[in-house]
Every structure is written in C-alpha cells, then in structure tokens.
Amino acid sequence: MAAAIVAAAFVGGIRESLLERDDSRYVRAVARRVVEEAHATDDRARVIALRDYLRTHVNAVGLPLEGRPFLRAGAADTLRSGKGYCGDVTRAFVVMADAVGIRAQRINLSGTAQHVVAEAHVGAREEVIVDASNPPAIVDLEPLFTVMRRPEFDDYYTLNLKRLRMTWLVTHLKVDLGPLSSWTERPHAVSAFLCFLLAVLVAAAIGLRALVRWLLHRRGWVHVSNQQALAERGLVPVDSPPCST
Secondary structure, eight states: OHHHHHHHHHHHHHHHHHHHHHHHHHHHHHHHHHHHHTTOOSHHHHHHHHHHHHHHHOBOTTOOSSSOOSSOOOHHHHHHHOBOOHHHHHHHHHHHHHHTTOOEEEEEEEESSOEEEEEEEETTTEEEEEOOOSSOSSOSOBOHHHHTTSTTEEEEESSOTTTTTOTTTOSSBOOOOTTHHHHTTOHHHHHHHHHHHHHHHHHHHHHHHHHHHHHHHHTTOOBHHHHHHHHHTTSSOTTSOOBOO
C-alpha cells in the first residue's frame, strides 16, 4: 500500500511538473509579446503594458463565487479563458512580470472592501501597487502607503491569511518572498512539490521502519509475524515476548 502511494505521488508530481512547464512557456510567450508590442523599454512601462493587457483581456463576468478550488486557476488558464477575479488577474500579472524580469508579489487588501493587487518593483528601490482588475479599484500606480490611506482599506498582508483563517493572529503583514513570490502563484508547481514531498516522506517512513526492524533484529528482537515460524524451527522460545514495529 505504501509503495503504491509513493508511485502514485511520484507520477502525480511528474504530471504536474509537465503541466507547469507548458503553462510557463505559454505565459512567457504572451508576456514578451505584450511588452514588445507596447514598445516598453523600462520596468515601469513593462508593468503598465502587462497591467493594461490584463484589464482589457480578463474579466469576471459570469464566474461563480462559490465552489472554487483551494488551488486556483493558473496564469495560463486565466489568459486562455479571459476569465478571472482580482486574485486570478493578480496571479497572472505576477507570473507574467517574472517572465519579463520584473519581481512582483501579491498583496491582499482588506477592510470594508476586500481586494487583491500586486506590488511590483520598478527601478532600484521603488515599489508600486498594480491593480490589473477590470474595473480597477486602484487606477494608477501608487505606493502601498498611499493606497492604505483610502477609507475602504485598513489592513494588508502578503499571505492570504483570510483563506488560512489567521486574520486574528497578525495585521499589516508584508513578507518579501523574493523568487518564491512567483513560484507560489503557480498552482501546478505547488502541486508538483506537494506530490514529490509526499512521495519522499512515505518512502522515508518505509525506509525508517525497515531500518528500525533491522536494528531490533540485530539485538535479538523478533517481530510477532515471524515468532511462530522461528519457534517451529527451534530458533526462539514460543513464549518469548514479541516485538511489533
């Protein structure tokens, strides 16, 4: 049973990795085409080009609010379908920005309104909030501290604490995830990692169990499943205490 779990998890990890490879190629091609057609030559121009492309090509009309999976649609799925909520277009923006060399990450805004935007690095030290939704709640590029002056927002966090039911624990949480910011926005990559992690953990448990049994056997302990057979061969007393590992 354990070996079957390892095999299934490993196969699942390979499948998700291949899906991530194909999606990454598609998103990279779209992002580079958008930037080239906009003749964007600096980071700010690239950010605006990607933002405006998503605003004109993705909307949430007709999308259901309930029954959505925990791992949302990937950037490629959003671009292909042209459908997505603020979190979906933000995910697409972060991955597209990464494809053209711009570091960006998700920022969850909360208050009387709930919204998801991206924070992108433009230039050496400047960071701006990018709202790729249509219609946008934040029309222009603004720093986070300016956005937080709006009456509808009173908190922000990088990780989605609301979905994790942890908003009571901390407020105004902003963590610079660095290269991981793009990786965490790739559902297939995350699924592949979880599958491979499961395979490794189960395989390690199998190996550890075998090692423990071998060490105990070396010390003279006998597994309960082998006790009767060994007793019949006269190698162990019938009433010796069994060891089950």
